[in-house]
Amino acid sequence: MRALRILLRHRVTRWLRDPSWGTGTVAGQIVLLGLLLLLLAPLGLGSYVLGDVLRELYPEADALRLINGGMLYLVPVFTASRFFLQALPSERGAAYTTLPVSQTGLLNGQIALSLLSVHTVFAVVLVGPVWAAEVATAWPSLGAAAWLAIALLATVVLPSYGANLLHLLLGRWPWGFVGALAGVALVVVVDAMLGPDLFRGLSRGVFGRPSVGVVAAVGGVGGMHAALLWVMRPRLEVDRRARQRIGGSSRRGAAFYRWVERTLPMGRLVALELRQIVRTRRLRGMMLYTSLALGAIHGWGLIIVVSGGSIEPFYIVLACTTGIGGAALGLGPVVFGASSSYADVLFAHPHRLVAAVRAKLIVLWAGTVPGTVLLLGVCAGLPASRSAFFIASVFWWWGIVVPGFVWMGMYARKPVDLSASHFSFRTSSLHEIGGLLLALAPMFTFVDATGYWWSTSVLLGAPGLVGLLACYWMPQLLTRRFRARRHEMLAGFRENEPI
Amino acid sequence: MRLTTDALTKRYDEFELSIPDFEIEPGTAVGLVGNNGAGKTTFLRLALDLIRADDGEVMLDGDVVADVFDWKTRTGSYLGPSFLIDFLTPDEYWHFVWQTYDLDEATVNERLARFEDFYVDEPIGDTTKYICDLSTGNKNKAGLVAALLPEPDLLVFDEPFASLDPRSQIQLKEILQARRGDATMLVSSHDLGHVTDVSDRIAILEGGEIVRDEPTDPDTLEDLRTYFAEAIRPKETGPADAEA
Known part of the structure; x- marks a missing residue:
């Protein structure tokens, strides 16, 4: 917690002192806010009326069951958006390694701070209204709360961890990254070949049965967290350098540059x-x-x-x-x-x-x-x-x-x-x-x-x-x-x- | 090349660098010393037109540096790692620099050969490491070699001796002493001994102003040590002062 408090304080200080957006922080933030409202408002509205839309389109189907069947698809979507549009947790950890701050605490703090992002806002705006309109009104409060927790873990935490892990794999083990993508592609292909119910069925199972879903979500998040810690730890080793040398094919590159x-x-x-x-x-x-x-x-x-x-x-x-x-x-x-x-x-x-x-x-x-x-x-x-x-x-x-x-x-x-x-x-x-x-x-x-x-x-x-x-x-x-x-x-x- | 300032002023929040009429005659080496935050690097950046002055100007041979380009072809400088291109090897970096100054390859090879005892991390002409992977000292050497390569009329260095091993410091001092008379030099350094040895004049910058500017002589080093020591030790009072 101490490391998280330190990192958070420094992140806020950096943000406050950042003369970003060309004409100054205030103007830039106003523009950002405006753009966000432009995007978030229809998203939230659409999420709120999603159940009604589904009932119009599929009057014989259970709208909540349809929603539950699609929720897990948000995980790869949000993971991809974070992967392309969000930076890794700060790579300035080296400055803290010589201080009396626990390394694990430092890494946990960086991972936690990566959740503070616009992507989280999008996920909450997407999930919150549909929960309020469809789940909170249909289920007992404990079940509804569990559904919300699963949804937030699946759309906020898992994608953040997943995107960070993919970035780190790409940097340390490119073939591991390729393997991870191949695994995802395999899942998609198998899902398509066996019919569309595999992934959808899994999603219905996770979101339709909160007791199961909470265990699955917490287990998934816990496993990803452990993997992330394991991959991030070497980044704190300040002596570790990838020594770049040219020779061989790079010398052939010299002829091209000439x-x-x-x-x-x-x-x-x-x-x-x-x-x-x-x-x-x-x-x-x-x-x-x-x-x-x-x-x-x-x-x-x-x-x-x-x-x-x-x-x-x-x-x-x-x-x-x-x-x-x-x-x-x-x-x-x-x-x-x-x-x-x-x-x-x-x-x-x-x-x-x-x-x-x-x-x-x-x-x-x-x-x-x-x-x-x-x-x-x-x-x-x-x-x-x-x-x-x-x-x-x-x-x-x-x-x-x-x-x-x-x-x-x-x-x-x-x-x-x-x-x-x-x-x-x-x-x-x-x-x-x-x-x-x-x-x-x-x-x-x-x-x-x-x-x-x-x-x-x-x-x-x-x-x-x-x-x-x-x-x-x-x-x-x-x-x-x-x-x-x-x-x-x-x-x-x-x-x-x-x- | 003659360097002059005319009402040169640069203001930051609570600091103002003011050098109203400073002059370095052609072929003269001036050492710039001062405490941290005195404005040394700011002055060097103003001289190289890397910072916009709030008032006044720096002139080289009568041309305002902010308005004219030609002085750059006769100037060599190294102010620190921002002068390096860290995804190049030292050979590629020197190659890039020599092309910028329109030097021919034969001339450059001849001049690079003179630095073979100075830059020893890898053989010159056969470097394989990127500059980003060099030690701090070797990075500085790569930058210094690049600045000295064109044999310019004006040399501007900021802390050139920093991070160099003792042998390299002596070598650099000899290189700079050999250039005295041929090039105008402006060298900022915290190493009072070395900067005194390579300079014809020493200028002390304090609080954004040049407070002393005098020719070097055998007593200059001791004078400088006394000057800076007085800032941290109270002056000793004599019996007359004590009784008063």
Whole structure:
């Protein structure tokens, strides 16, 4: 408890002193609150009326039984959302290891603090209303309380533990991570092959019989907690380093980097960025998951084309965002923050600012090339109006989003911790959100696109094309802003804690 | 290269660095000493345009550093780990630096060879460890070599002797002494002995102001020790003072 109190006090202090969100903590928190209310309100409302909706749709079925059958599916959903969108427990534990604080207490404290997150709020907002509307009114209070406890353990604690464990497995035993994913995939396949009742039946068993469910939930949480402690403990060993050495295949990489330096514009800086992507955990992980996403999205597109199927809205959303953006979508929000550890090198040495800006543009544009090529391949088999929309989205990305990321990135004041988790996609500033909104614009315009493919294509494609045509002048324009912002950026990188 | 300040001021919450008219003549080595928080690193960062001054400016050969670029091609600096690129090996880092200064490979190889006795963690030209995996001392050596490689007209160092083993400290001192006269140097250090040995002048920074600025002589080291010791020991009072 003492360790938890210390960690909590320090977490609150850090939050209070964090000049996040660009214009200050208060403004940033107000924006965050607004966004949360926008998302949480319909979620809570939907959860409250879920029983009524189910009774309308399936009048012969027991609504509570249907709800119980679906509850366990929230575990993988929330686990995945935490895995992609929540950082590991603080990796600053080393500062406490020499103090008279119990290591186990320290680890338990870090695990407990990882429950303090927006994901927990989402889970509570999803579970609470349906409990109040359907369970609390139908069951005795003890049973209802047990149902709530099981639901919270399943949607808050298990996903948090599971996501942390996956992150740690990925960092320490990549093959263990692959094995865990394979196990999950096997469960899903078996469930599908044996019919949909296996997992659903398990869910009904856990939530329909609270006495059993409480034991199962507590047992599951206890087991995960023990596993998490076991995997986290070595992280406190400050002497433990993964000694990185190059040699063999990495020396072959040297020839590639030399080629980049000699061939590409701003080759020296582009080669530096590429080395950073390959040699740092966070950016390497970003490349990995964006590559996997590209493969999945465009594989799906090819299947649609080959089978003559129709373009689903969800495919359009994915194709026009991650499907084009690829690595640029991951790197864009942190395009300058990722260089924070050597920002002084860039500014103290004779690097022309315009060269640095051009290098960022080149790397981001290059990040969109694989997705663009794959998408254009899919477009070849689609009707002209659909292809036009996708091509317009490509122009939008190239002419607006990429320069937008560079522009927004100049307002970055937080260094990015590149040794952090492989998979973490978090935003902590209004400018990052601005950049992401630009990238998501095709998705928003698509809301009006159904039936208006050509006009929406023009809406997206025209500004993108203008941006592309202006790319000769764009670096100079961006450099003027960069020059004006350089001191604030450097000061922020020095003063703020890394994200 | 001549370094001058003109009403240079930088304010933080309860601290103000004010250096109204400081000048370093070309080829002169100035040692900057002072207690923690005196403003030494702040002044060095202002000189390298890594911090925006609130008032005044730093000029190199008459050009305001915040407005002009060319001085960077004639300046070498190392202020600490933020000047390193830790996902590169030392060879890759030096390679990156030499390209920045438009040096040719033959020149660089010749100059790197002079540091073979200084950077000894791995053979220069055959380094395999990333900078992030080096010891603190070897990291500093990598940064110092990078700063010295272009043989610039201005050298700016912050605590260059920190974390170096005794042999390397002596080697560095000899390297800097060899550069005296050719390069203007601004070296901040807590090692009074070494900084006195490499400097033509010593400037003491206290509370954001230069309180003393005088040429070095054989008594400078003792003077500095006495100066800083007085801050922690009360001055001894004579009989006349006691009776009063």
